[in-house]
Amino acid sequence: MRMSKLFSQTLRESPSDAEIPSHQLLLRAGYIRQLAAGIFTAMPLAQRSLTKIENIMREEINAIGGQEMAMPVVQPAEIWKRTGRWFKIGPEMGRLKDRNNRDMALAMTHEEAVSDIIKNEIHSYRQLPVLIYHIQTKWRDDPRPRAGLIRVREFTMKDSYSLDRDWAGLDEQYRAHYQAYFDIFHRCDLPVIAVKSDVGMMGGKMAHEYMYITPVGEDTLLLCDGCGYSANRQIAVFQKETASDEAPLPLEKVATPHMKTIAGLAEFLDIPEHQTSKVVFMMATVLEGEEEVEKLVFAIVRGDMDLNETKLANVIKAKALRPAEEAEIEAVGAVPGYASPVGLDGVLVVVDDLIPDTPNLVAGANQEGYHFINVNYGRDYEADLVADIVAAREGDACPVCDQALREVRGIEVGNIFKLGTWYSEAVGATFQDEDGEERPVVMGSYGIGSGRLLASIVEEYHDEYGMILPISVAPYQVYIVAISGRGEKGAEAQAAAEQLYTELQEAGVEVIFDDRDESPGVKFNDADLIGIPIRITVGPRSLDKGGVEFKRRDQKERELVPLEDALTKVNEHIATLEAEIEERLVPMPFKE
RNA sequence: CGGGGUGUAGCGCAGAGGGAAGCGCGCCGCGUUUGGGACGCGGAGGUCGGCGGUUCAAGUCCGCCCACCCCGACCA
Numbered sequence: 001m002r003m004s005k006l007f008s009q010t011l012r013e014s015p016s017d018a019e020i021p022s023h024q025l026l027l028r029a030g031y032i033r034q035l036a037a038g039i040f041t042a043m044p045l046a047q048r049s050l051t052k053i054e055n056i057m058r059e060e061i062n063a064i065g066g067q068e069m070a071m072p073v074v075q076p077a078e079i080w081k082r083t084g085r086w087f088k089i090g091p092e093m094g095r096l097k098d099r100n101n102r103d104m105a106l107a108m109t110h111e112e113a114v115s116d117i118i119k120n121e122i123h124s125y126r127q128l129p130v131l132i133y134h135i136q137t138k139w140r141d142d143p144r145p146r147a148g149l150i151r152v153r154e155f156t157m158k159d160s161y162s163l164d165r166d167w168a169g170l171d172e173q174y175r176a177h178y179q180a181y182f183d184i185f186h187r188c189d190l191p192v193i194a195v196k197s198d199v200g201m202m203g204g205k206m207a208h209e210y211m212y213i214t215p216v217g218e219d220t221l222l223l224c225d226g227c228g229y230s231a232n233r234q235i236a237v238f239q240k241e242t243a244s245d246e247a248p249l250p251l252e253k254v255a256t257p258h259m260k261t262i263a264g265l266a267e268f269l270d271i272p273e274h275q276t277s278k279v280v281f282m283m284a285t286v287l288e289g290e291e292e293v294e295k296l297v298f299a300i301v302r303g304d305m306d307l308n309e310t311k312l313a314n315v316i317k318a319k320a321l322r323p324a325e326e327a328e329i330e331a332v333g334a335v336p337g338y339a340s341p342v343g344l345d346g347v348l349v350v351v352d353d354l355i356p357d358t359p360n361l362v363a364g365a366n367q368e369g370y371h372f373i374n375v376n377y378g379r380d381y382e383a384d385l386v387a388d389i390v391a392a393r394e395g396d397a398c399p400v401c402d403q404a405l406r407e408v409r410g411i412e413v414g415n416i417f418k419l420g421t422w423y424s425e426a427v428g429a430t431f432q433d434e435d436g437e438e439r440p441v442v443m444g445s446y447g448i449g450s451g452r453l454l455a456s457i458v459e460e461y462h463d464e465y466g467m468i469l470p471i472s473v474a475p476y477q478v479y480i481v482a483i484s485g486r487g488e489k490g491a492e493a494q495a496a497a498e499q500l501y502t503e504l505q506e507a508g509v510e511v512i513f514d515d516r517d518e519s520p521g522v523k524f525n526d527a528d529l530i531g532i533p534i535r536i537t538v539g540p541r542s543l544d545k546g547g548v549e550f551k552r553r554d555q556k557e558r559e560l561v562p563l564e565d566a567l568t569k570v571n572e573h574i575a576t577l578e579a580e581i582e583e584r585l586v587p588m589p590f591k592e
Numbered sequence: 593c594g595g596g597g598u599g600u601a602g603c604g605c606a607g608a609g610g611g612a613a614g615c616g617c618g619c620c621g622c623g624u625u626u627g628g629g630a631c632g633c634g635g636a637g638g639u640c641g642g643c644g645g646u647u648c649a650a651g652u653c654c655g656c657c658c659a660c661c662c663c664g665a666c667c668a
Contacts, residue, residue, distance in 0.1 A: 012617060012629065013604045017661055028603095037660065085668080092667075109668050143593080143666050151667085218667090322665080417668090445668090485626035521628040528628090541627060549627090 001476065003514040003526070006030075008043045010526050020216045022458035023148025025467050029529045038145025038153035045530065046454065048475035050156070053188060053450045054135050056472065057158040060184045064176040066131045066160055071113040073137050077103030079112040083426045088319060094139045106139035111423050111445060114161045118441055119429040125165045128431065128441070131173060133160030135450070147216060149455035150411060156451060162444040165433065167205075170418055170442045174206070177416045177446045178590055181210055184448065185413065186584040189470035190457050192413060194591065195221055195230040198310050199417070206592075207417045210448075211410035212456045221410050222392050226403030228591065234310035237388060238396035238405060243357035249374040251342075256371045260337030262303040265371065269362060276303030276362040277355060277375065279339040281329050284318035284348070296324055296332055298341055300383070301352045301390045302361070308391035315350060315387045333366065340364035341381045342372060351383035352390050411456050414448040458531075461554075467531025468554050471577040476512040478504060478570055479532035481523045483539030490540060497538040500548065500566055507567055509574070528553070534573050536566065552577075 008030030017034070018024040026032045031046035042050055058068060077095070080086035086093075086105070094106030107113065114132070122128065135158045142153050149155075162173035178194065185192045190212055197209040209232060211221055220233040231237070259265040266273045280299040285292055297316060299307050313321045329336050332347050340363045341349050355361070356377040363375040377383070394407035421440035424430065430438045454473070461468040471477060482497035484490040494515075501513040512532060514523045520539070527535050537549040547562040550569060561569045 009602085009618085011603055015603065016598085016605090019662075034660090089668075090666095111668080138668095140667080144662095144664090146662080415668095447668090481627090483627055486624090487626095490626070517626095519626055519628085519630055521626090521630080524628045526629085537627070539627060 001512045003512060003523075004516045006044065006512070008045055010529055018148060020147050020150070020459070021462050022150070022455040025458055025462055025529070025531075026148060026455065029466060029526075029531065032149065038142060038151070040149060040152060040154075040451070042451075045475045049454055049469070049473050050450050052473055052475075053453055054156075054158065056187045057135065057184055057448060057450070060180045060187070061131070061133050061158070061160055064131065064173075064180050065129075066133045068134060069132055070134050071107070071110050071117075071136060073107050073139070075105050075107055075113060077105055079116050079427075080105050083112055083115070083423055085112070092141050092143075094141055107136070108138050108140045109157075109445075109447070110134070110136070110159055111161070111419070111443075112427075114443070114445075115423045115427040115429050118163060118424070119427050122163065122429065122431050122441060124431055125433050128163055128165045129169045129173060130163040131160060132163070133158060133446075147218075147455075149451040150216070151218070152451065155449050157447050157449045159445060159447040162446070164442045164444075165431065165439065167420075167442055170420075170444050174416060174418055174444050175590055177444070178208065179588060181414050181416060181446070181448065182588045183585055185210060185212075185453075186586075187581060188453060188457055188473050189581055189584065190413070190453065190460060193221075193223075193230055193410075194588070195223075195232050195410075196235060196591075197232045197415065198234045198314070205418045205420060207415060208591075209412045210414035210416075212413050212460070213408050213410045214456070214459050215409055216459060217409035217411040219410050219412055221408050222394075222396075222405045223408060224398035224401060224403055224405055226398060227401040229398050229400045229405075230591070231392075233391060233407075234308070236392035236405070237399045238392040239399055239402060240354045240388075241357070244359055246359045248359050248376040248379060251375060251380055252373050253365050253367075253370055254373055255369060256338075257369045259371070265362065266303065269371075269373070271362065273304035274302055275360070277301065277358075278303045279334075279341065279364065280307040281324035281334075281336075281339070282307075282309070282312065282321050283324045283328060284313070284316055285320040286316060286318050292319065296328055296347050297321075298334075298339075298347050298349045299352075299389055300341060300349065300355055300363075302354055302358065305352070305354075305390040306393070308389055311387070311391075312350060312389045315385055315389060316348065335364065335366050335368055338364035338366060338368055338370060340366050340372060340375070341383070342366070342375060348385075349381070349383040350385045350387065350389060351377060353386050353388050354390070356386060411452065411459075413453050413456050414446075416446045417444060419443040419445055462531070465525070466529035469531040469533060470581060471533045471574065472581055474531060474533050476510045476532050477574055478509055478511040478534045478536060479527045479530070480504075480511060480513045481520070481527055481535060481537045481539075482513070482515055483520045483523075483537065483541075485540065489543070493539050493543055496543060496548070496563060500536065500538060500563065503567055504570060507571075509567075509570055533577055534570065536570075 010030050011028045014024040014028045033041045096104050164170045192210045192212050194208045197207045199207045222236040223230045259268050282297045283294050284297045360374040362373050365372050396405050424440035429441050433439050484494035504511045533553050535551045542549045547560050550559045
């Protein structure tokens with residue numbers, strides 16, 4: 001490709017909308033352009049990189065037995081109604097009507113489409129196991145797209161679906177993906193860790209998320225440097241203190257005027273915050289028989305700890321959870337700021353499992369300006385449920401080895417998920433087993449977003465001048481800068497560059513040739529910005545010294561190579577760069 | 593959806609006491625220049641986010657709406 005023909009323009013200044021490096025650089029280097037919030041065009045450079053990323057995914061999924069197909073983006077509402085997600089999912093789902101006024105959905109994932117097709121195609125255990133996948137556009141009307149390609153509304157995802165006759169088969173395919181995903185990320189040269197994650201409301205037994213650790217990430221992870229425990233904060237657990245044998249003291253009401261916060265209360269009573277408890281009010285959408293109802297939940301945690309909403313939602317099997325409003329709290333007779341489960345009826349009380357082990361806590365008295373001291377679980381109140389519902393934090397003890405946990409931020413670049421039979425049972429996707437029994441297909445689903453992956457790679461590999469792309473992902477392998485100028489020497493250099501360009505192309509090297517009538521500074525800067533791994537400069541100066549100048553984007557050194565050896569040198573460099581990536585492909589231990 | 597911010601040329605920004613719409617970069621033409629974002633001369637490019645109002649007169653004042661960005665809520 002000639003720079004003079006490339007349909008992309010670099011920008012000298014980065015658009016003011018962009019804040020994080022990957023967004024700024026992808027825009028400045030002409031890889032992407034934004035059409036609307038969370039909706040982007042992939043320009044030719046990005047498209048080449050995305051194609052490479054997608055081909056890596058193809059190769060690795062094919063290697064574990066995947067068969068590529070293509071499922072529709074626009075789908076009849078019916079298949080979503082069958083699994084109930086048409087009703088369960090809110091405005092995040094894109095909905096439209098066709099000309100005959102039929103409800104249609106824009107696919108946000110393809111479990112429904114898969115379930116529908118296997119219902120018709122899979123009849124016998126002899127057809128299993130199967131692994132199918134496609135690379136397809138998804139639409140999710142995220143309430144807050146942000147950070148360039150990191151969080152968008154329209155995106156392309158490689159999603160695979162494993163189909164098995166039993167859980168053992170699923171385990172096998174799940175583990176195959178576990179390693180294949182590491183291989184995919186490592187071939188893109190992106191360091192990731194796998195963390196255990198929430199399985200959500202769709203049933204399922206196990207899920208892992210692949211996380212690229214970066215401060216710009218929006219998930220919070222807890223890691224143990226001692227034993228390697230790692231989990232998304234949504235589900236991370238930790239070792240709580242052991243039960244205290246302190247004797248329960250008599251319940252007592254004390255005046256605590258204007259003490260509506262834990263910090264203020266603790267100071268006022270001159271006690272540490274961990275001797276207090278607090279109530280967090282949530283409105284939960286739960287199923288009561290066939291009906292969905294909103295219920296006020298009293299979640300009680302120690303004053304110095306935070307409620308983990310994911311844990312709470314899982315414990316009470318809530319479909320949705322939101323903070324309660326003051327009026328809703330007052331409606332049950334509780335007093336915000338002084339709330340307490342003591343002496344209240346008719347609310348769902350969930351208590352963190354540390355509370356019963358902690359005697360003589362301070363709690364609200366349900367009366368403006370008063371708290372109880374020496375509140376004891378079991379004696380003074382009971383809960384509907386006792387469970388772990390607090391969030392793990394930096395410094396908490398690892399659940400496995402007791403060492404202090406570390407908190408980091410990460411971007412979820414992929415996930416793998418044991419779905420089980422939730423979908424197949426919902427749609428009746430069954431097969432006949434050897435014994436003639438009808439059984440539901442056991443499913444797994446596995447996704448990687450290609451745009452988010454590209455953005456993460458740029459986050460990891462850039463400097464003040466631009467991107468430094470791994471050779472496996474870069475749109476081109478080699479960038480030729482021609483420094484021509486007027487006069488005989490200039491013409492000579494231009495001709496030499498042209499010749500090298502042709503020679504490399506004919507040898508199958510992916511090369512972009514900067515043949516523009518621009519000053520050298522512009523060309524060098526654009527080469528750096530676009531991030532092509534190998535740069536070759538052809539100019540009067542280099543030719544005088546007997547050749548062309550090689551420079552790797554990730555290194556400072558320049559090397560003069562005779563023109564006739566250029567192709568050999570290019571191939572050496574490519575081989576070296578590829579070998580560096582190859583080294584990253586190692587078996588990763590599976591963490592339950 | 594709550595809080596904050598921004599909309600003026602392709603990009604970055606000025607103009608705000610109401611009185612002919614500007615600068616830098618980029619773009620087009622001619623010429624000079626060619627190893628780290630060159631220079632000269634000449635040019636093109638704007639319903640000042642939209643609608644309505646006040647006024648002799650609105651980019652500027654008032655009202656409503658829209659879009660985009662950031663924080664939070666949310667995230668199969």
